[in-house]
Amino acid sequence: MTFRTPSPRNTAARAGAVHARRTFALAAALALCGARMSAQAPVTVADGHLTLSGQASISVGSNDEGYFNYSSYQYSLLRLLRLDGTADLRVNDHLSVLGDLQALASVDHGNWLLRPYALFARIRPWADRPVDIQAGLVPPVFGVFSRRAYGANDPLVGYPLAYQYLTSLRGNALPATVSDLLAMRGRGWLTRYPIGDTRPQAGLPVVDGLRYQSGVELHVGSLQPFEAAASWTSGALSAPSREGGNAGQQFSGRFALRPAPGLILGVSGSRGTFLSSSLRDSAAVSDVGDQRAIGFDAEYSRGHYLVRSEGVYSNSRIPLAVPATRLALAAFGIDVEGRYRITPRLYAAARVDRLQFNDVAGPDGPTSWEYPVTRLQVGGGYLVARHTLVKVEWQRNQRDVTASDVYGGGAYGSQAASASYNKANLFSAQLVVWF
Amino acid sequence: MLRLACVFALCAALSLAEAAGARAPAAATIRGRVNIPNPLSAALPRPGIADLGRDTNYQPAAPRRAVVYLETAPQPAFEEGVAGRATMKQEHETFVPHVLAIRAGTVVDFPNGDPFFHNVFSLSKPQPFDLGRYAKGRSKSVQFDEPGIVRVFCEIHSHMSAFILVFSHRFFAVTDDDGRYRIERVPAGTYTLTAWYEAVAQQSRPVTVPEQGGAVDVDFTLRDR
Numbered sequence: 001m002t003f004r005t006p007s008p009r010n011t012a013a014r015a016g017a018v019h020a021r022r023t024f025a026l027a028a029a030l031a032l033c034g035a036r037m038s039a040q041a042p043v044t045v046a047d048g049h050l051t052l053s054g055q056a057s058i059s060v061g062s063n064d065e066g067y068f069n070y071s072s073y074q075y076s077l078l079r080l081l082r083l084d085g086t087a088d089l090r091v092n093d094h095l096s097v098l099g100d101l102q103a104l105a106s107v108d109h110g111n112w113l114l115r116p117y118a119l120f121a122r123i124r125p126w127a128d129r130p131v132d133i134q135a136g137l138v139p140p141v142f143g144v145f146s147r148r149a150y151g152a153n154d155p156l157v158g159y160p161l162a163y164q165y166l167t168s169l170r171g172n173a174l175p176a177t178v179s180d181l182l183a184m185r186g187r188g189w190l191t192r193y194p195i196g197d198t199r200p201q202a203g204l205p206v207v208d209g210l211r212y213q214s215g216v217e218l219h220v221g222s223l224q225p226f227e228a229a230a231s232w233t234s235g236a237l238s239a240p241s242r243e244g245g246n247a248g249q250q251f252s253g254r255f256a257l258r259p260a261p262g263l264i265l266g267v268s269g270s271r272g273t274f275l276s277s278s279l280r281d282s283a284a285v286s287d288v289g290d291q292r293a294i295g296f297d298a299e300y301s302r303g304h305y306l307v308r309s310e311g312v313y314s315n316s317r318i319p320l321a322v323p324a325t326r327l328a329l330a331a332f333g334i335d336v337e338g339r340y341r342i343t344p345r346l347y348a349a350a351r352v353d354r355l356q357f358n359d360v361a362g363p364d365g366p367t368s369w370e371y372p373v374t375r376l377q378v379g380g381g382y383l384v385a386r387h388t389l390v391k392v393e394w395q396r397n398q399r400d401v402t403a404s405d406v407y408g409g410g411a412y413g414s415q416a417a418s419a420s421y422n423k424a425n426l427f428s429a430q431l432v433v434w435f
Numbered sequence: 436m437l438r439l440a441c442v443f444a445l446c447a448a449l450s451l452a453e454a455a456g457a458r459a460p461a462a463a464t465i466r467g468r469v470n471i472p473n474p475l476s477a478a479l480p481r482p483g484i485a486d487l488g489r490d491t492n493y494q495p496a497a498p499r500r501a502v503v504y505l506e507t508a509p510q511p512a513f514e515e516g517v518a519g520r521a522t523m524k525q526e527h528e529t530f531v532p533h534v535l536a537i538r539a540g541t542v543v544d545f546p547n548g549d550p551f552f553h554n555v556f557s558l559s560k561p562q563p564f565d566l567g568r569y570a571k572g573r574s575k576s577v578q579f580d581e582p583g584i585v586r587v588f589c590e591i592h593s594h595m596s597a598f599i600l601v602f603s604h605r606f607f608a609v610t611d612d613d614g615r616y617r618i619e620r621v622p623a624g625t626y627t628l629t630a631w632y633e634a635v636a637q638q639s640r641p642v643t644v645p646e647q648g649g650a651v652d653v654d655f656t657l658r659d660r
Contacts, residue, residue: 041478122488139485
């Protein structure tokens with residue numbers, strides 16, 4: 001396995017290599033510190049009212065020329081350094097304030113991103129009943145993966161496609177015609193449209209599994225045979241924040257049953273606004289800019305094995321200029337993953353994943369508005385210490401595309417048609433330390 | 436004459452037996468109290484920023500018990516007795532008891548008393564194990580053959596932990612709620628007595644058990660290392 005030189009987009013390749021070495025050194029130091037601390041429980045101060053914990057992870061992997069694992073233009077989940085510091089302030093039995101401050105950096109270049117990942121108040125009206133209200137920058141209610149993507153809860157390095165893969169759909173830019181849309185297929189990491197913000201930017205995933213959303217949510221029954229949650233938050237599943245002028249709101253809910261020991265079955269629904277207010281207001285047609293989604297999730301565990309599956313069907317409606325019409329862009333993602341604990345320290349895991357899109361009326365007839373993608377992940381993890389985990393993964397990605405499917409020409413057209421762009425075998429490793 | 440000889444023989448035998456009994460030293464009890472001025476706080480869960488609600492099942496309890504034991508023991512102690520069975524339950528997301536002291540060869544049962552899965556495991560060298568996930572009402576067992584300290588965790592609930600101290604002899608005791616301990620039937624001799632608390636504090640003292648037996652009082656005050 002070899003790691004290629006930093007992406008050709010990084011013109012300062014030497015500076016990037018220096019940064020990569022410094023990042024690795026920092027990560028190694030963190031790992032050593034974390035390993036020494038990892039035997040300790042979270043830090044509690046102020047007579048147990050304040051609990052502090054932290055997590056550091058570094059992922060290194062093959063150069064992803066097909067941009068299968070990018071969560072934005074700059075960040076690949078396979079080449080990422082992530083630091084989280086979390087706090088839980090228990091004011092009393094009815095009120096807590098929780099927060100997570102996160103720092104992200106690419107292994108390839110020195111662009112650090114510092115942001116509050118979570119910051120919310122948790123209110124429990126009745127101390128002895130499992131009813132909670134959370135308000136602020138809150139975890140998403142829809143589905144499951146967004147809430148268990150944190151650190152060691154995900155047995156693999158890469159994410160499910162529905163929660164990470166960048167489609168060509170944008171929240172702040174629109175295609176004028178169907179041809180504009182089809183020309184951006186497979187280029188979700190950097191799309192450009194003639195209406196709205198015309199600068200090249202990354203598209204949206206079906207569900208943004210890397211960001212929380214602002215709003216309020218209600219949760220009932222954490223350990224009962226059932227649990228239910230509902231939320232009123234900003235944006236939409238694919239665009240949970242108010243960036244790009246999205247002043248819309250989202251309603252989401254999930255209901256889950258535990259019919260037998262080890263079995264959890266859940267269904268989710270969501271309706272939100274992913275399109276910026278200015279684009280919605282200027283559209284020639286009404287009733288656009290919303291994303292509606294339904295999902296299911298299932299988990300079964302027993303003994304040393306654990307099996308999960310999650311599916312999402314999403315429908316996003318955009319306006320077209322020529323002709324002035326409404327276009328429904330649907331996506332369906334489904335994944336199945338399994339983990340088996342071989343020894344107390346060692347486990348094996350795998351995930352099969354498919355992301356499919358509906359057809360739109362293209363110049364050559366019905367055409368999928370995005371290239372379907374298939375991903376196979378096989379890997380495992382090793383517990384070096386109680387709170388130190390090393391994961392390794394082989395990932396096979398494929399877009400269903402042939403040269404005749406590619407619209408648009410030029411450099412992007414050639415790239416989009418190339419086999420190396422649309423099929424990728426990627427290796428990655430991740431070190432996670434937490435306390 | 437023959438009757439008189441039998442009487443003499445009987446008296447001689449009785450005298451010999453009495454003399455033999457008088458030469459065997461009486462066993463003693465080592466007892467005392469372990470004071471822990473700054474006990475550890477109860478382990479709390481990591482901030483649940485990915486949770487939709489607060490966990491209501493967890494009942495944290497600050498660890499208060501210490502273990503007192505002889506570092507070395509008389510040779511026969513390693514050969515006597517039969518290891519039995521012990522229990523470490525999972526209740527309210529805690530291991531009960533938090534500290535268990537057993538002899539090598541003991542089988543420990545881990546019954547699940549919570550209405551959800553636990554996954555008990557250990558990475559400790561003396562006895563690594565992983566019991567997998569099992570539901571309320573079920574129990575799994577592990578036999579501990581190697582002396583040492585075994586740290587026990589739950590793979591699902593990271594705030595759950597416990598200690599199992601495995602000894603190759605029987606001269607150990609876990610303190611009670613008041614910090615008191617008793618180690619019974621210790622043969623006469625000089626030993627090193629150690630008090631241990633949560634792997635953060637430990638203290639050793641020489642102790643001499645007299646030939647005539649009785650009780651030997653040894654108190655400890657344990658502070659963080």
